[in-house]
């Protein structure tokens with residue numbers, strides 16, 4: 001197996017099945033630290049640099065919380081406008097990263113340009129973790145989702161997925177790449193203008209992913225073991241900040257998972273994931289049903305980042 005030490009985590013397209021399983025093993029080993037709300041000293045000599053050019057609640061803070069749980073330090077920025085990268089100078093990724101690599105030992109970057117973390121990795125002598133790049137990928141989120149399924153179901157192979165939302169989303173791209181490594185048929189449901197592109201479908205077929213598309217969640221929910229939902233009312237991920245204007249349209253029923261739908265159509269033991277933030281595609285009365293697992297997913301987000309940081313910083317092999 002390729003070593004994780006010093007490695008960039010940019011895309012799940014690069015990940016092999018045994019590498020997923022190794023990350024999950026490490027996550028499971030480290031999970032009790034977070035579960036028991038303890039901090040350790042595994043990364044006590046290491047510093048995480050967060051470089052966030054787009055807003056984030058979960059990805060940035062879960063990485064920071066993970067670093068703190070492992071005894072490391074954190075520095076960085078959550079608003080590029082307050083740095084030379086976002087003000088008058090518009091400092092390049094190369095010039096910025098050439099500085100950041102002296103301020104810490106690993107960088108996690110979120111950027112509105114697809115491929116920006118890849119550009120950073122080209123110049124950085126320390127590992128770069130992709131915290132979401134434009135409409136590109138969101139690998140650490142999907143590692144979290146797969147780990148959540150493994151913990152909840154005890155396996156990944158043989159489970160049927162239903163993915164609902166905007167298929168242009170970075171999460172959906174990483175999910176599709178990730179599932180190519182497992183025996184997991186998937187059905188996609190999205191508005192026609194947010195569907196998988198022909199190029200991406202061709203690529204997924206080349207990777208032997210067993211997938212199909214339908215128009216309405218009601219056509220697929222009865223078969224699903226895992227229901228993963230993302231919004232169809234979305235910001236533009238290629239902007240640094242996309243602020244809401246006026247009233248938002250409601251999510252059409254085709255892409256909404258209601259309590260009634262779960263009670264009448266879903267498998268009794270299916271689980272419902274959402275990386276959050278949500279709009280109205282999962283109404284809040286679903287939270288207290290037996291299907292919802294998004295709060296567990298949020299906890300696992302910290303555990304997964306602990307595993308990735310320990311691995312890329314060479315403290316676990």
Ligand code: CP
Pocket residue numbers: 055056057058059060132141275276277
């Ligand atoms: N799930 C997710 O990426 O959330 P944030 O945008 O808050 O990081």
